[in-house]
Amino acid sequence: MQNVQTALERLRALASSGPVAKLARAFADGGNELALVGGPVRDAFLGREVHDLDFTTDARPDRILELVKPIASAHWDIGREFGTIGARIDGETVEITTYRADEYDGVSRKPVVAFGDSIEGDLYRRDFTVNALALSLPELKLVDPTGGIEDLLEGTLRTPIAPEVSFGDDPLRMLRAVRFTSQLGFHLDGDAFQAVCDMSKRILDISAERVRDELVKLMLTDFPRAGLELLVETGLAELVLPELPALQLERDSGHRHKDVYEHSITVLENAIELEKDRHAEDAPNLELRFAALLHDIGKPKTRRFQPGGAVTFYGHDVVGARLAKKRLTALRFDNDQIKSISRLVELHMRVFNYEGAGWTDSAVRRFARDAGPELERLLTLIRSDITTQNRRKADRLQFAIDNLEERIAALREQEELGAVRPDLDGEEIMAILDIKPGPVVGEAYRLLLEYRLDEGPKSKDEAKEYLLRWWSERG
Structure with a gap:
């Protein structure tokens, strides 16, 4: 945390900026109170960048609009019933809310909105003392009735x-x-x-x-x-x-397996570090992070004890994908996020045997095709999943993924790997075989797709010859 004097200097600089100064002047001239409140004040003391400008006032919503309209390039009152008016001033988005003195009936999820008459009363209704700080404008007086500064220090x-x-x-x-x-x-x-x-x-x-x-x-x-x-x-x-605490599997001295709960959080931390290293300027990748946390949630349902003390989790990737989809749906994630996260969970074991299996180009193509738009995130997730304390083993696994990425890059450059299609489309298949649309066209299309994945790009003549040979053998 910054010292108080430095924080106050930051707040003075913020108060003298265009939108804050204009609002302070407009409300003071109009005879109303105004204070910068909550996050911006807290973050000034923490030395963090200030993103949102939130204000509180004794003015009611209609009065707020009267004062804001002359200085705003845009304004909206979508939060009017809760006392909030939004505006755009000098390119900054601001929100001004009437002092609140809400009451809750203990039954409804929403409060009975009631407007208050004092800033102190408003601050006592906030969630935490560190968010119950205000800077009254334009006099720049710090208002802290709940001891928020002391809690910030501690x-x-x-x-x-x-x-x-x-x-x-x-x-x-x-x-x-x-x-x-x-x-x-x-x-x-x-x-x-x-x-x-x-x-x-x-x-x-x-x-x-x-x-x-x-x-x-x-x-x-x-x-x-x-x-x-x-x-x-x-x-x-x-x-x-609930899938998260379920990862705290019971352990005993007779059976050997990782602490799945601790492992899952570590994988998440690894994924965040890889994000910073590879995409430092991009926004955090929500899908990757949730996939990292949830990638092993199928293990509790698939755990089996084997002779000799070993523990297996066969099929936990498929089971985990199903559980992830169910939980994310219940939490009202959007369909694209659910599809992405569950797919990553389902595929996170796909390269488990890459190092020793000697994958062919065909296998690499199939892996890239199955991953589709999730390929980069999937490779990052797989890297993050390497948490072994055995340095030689970890290095060997990371090298194997390096090699796989290089092969995918080479094949992508040669073959437009991201858009693998058969060398003949449906219209061409029907013309060559002299057939009408129907299930047989789909069967032939899938045949040629497998041929393309196995053999790489072919000319149309080669694909036609292969198709006709299959058609003849099919009878």
Whole structure:
């Protein structure tokens, strides 16, 4: 954390920037209060880049619109019922929300919206003290009624009011606590931790979409381990992602297998490191990260004990893909994400025997075809899955993947590997065999595709000769 003086200097610089200064002047001239609140203030103290500009005010939504319209290039009131008005000022998106004094009935998932009259009352209604900081404008006075600065210094996540009341008001705050441990590197206050453990079932009151969004934010942090471990420790994972704690397989001295839970989080960390090394400027790859975390979730259902103490997990890739699809569907991920993640889980064992099997070019083509658009992510996942402590073995496996990537690159350059098709299309097949559309055309097409994968690109004459020979033998 930066020292207070440095943080205040950052806040002064932010307050003098175009959109903040214009809003401060407009609200002051209009006789209303305005304060920068929450994340921007917190991040100034943490030395983090400020992304979102959120404000709070005593003005009601209609009044906010009156004050904002003259200085905004665009504005919207989609959050008006919750007191929020959005605007675009000097190219920056801002949100201004009326002081809140919400009440919860303990039954509905949403609060009964009530507007407040003081900034202190508004800040006490927020999730954690480190987010209950405000900078009043234009006087640049720091408002901290809940002890947020002290908690920032200590790296503590604490609720402004009793945690059981706060989490009861909005159970999603329990997942936000989990996410913030990874995003901010903070630890959860003891009373708050106990409240989450005691109240974890209340997370079932939250919609799947809101739960998904918090899990996504957690997975996109640089260091998700802390949050994932807290998710399991508090019992929340049993309710929102039960496949994760299920990886904590019972072990005994007579049977030998990896700690699958620890291995899965390590694979996720490896994938994040490879992302940074290979695609430092790209956004975090959500599909790869979820596939890394979930790649072994089929193991609990497929574990078998063998004579001599060995343990097998045959078919865990296929079973895991099915479980991943089911869980991601329940969490309302979109179809493309579900397809991508489950496919990666299904294919993550495909090169298990590459090193010693002596794959032919045909096998390499089939691997690339089966992976399709997931090829690069799949190779990254497979690399991430190498967690052995045996350095020689790890180096040997990494070299094998290097070799496979080189062969794929060479074949792609020679053969347009990413778009492997038969050398004859359906129209040509029907013309050569003098047949009409029907199942036989599909059979012939698949035959020629296999021929293409086995032999590489052929001329149309060679493909025609092969097709006619098959047709003759077929009778």
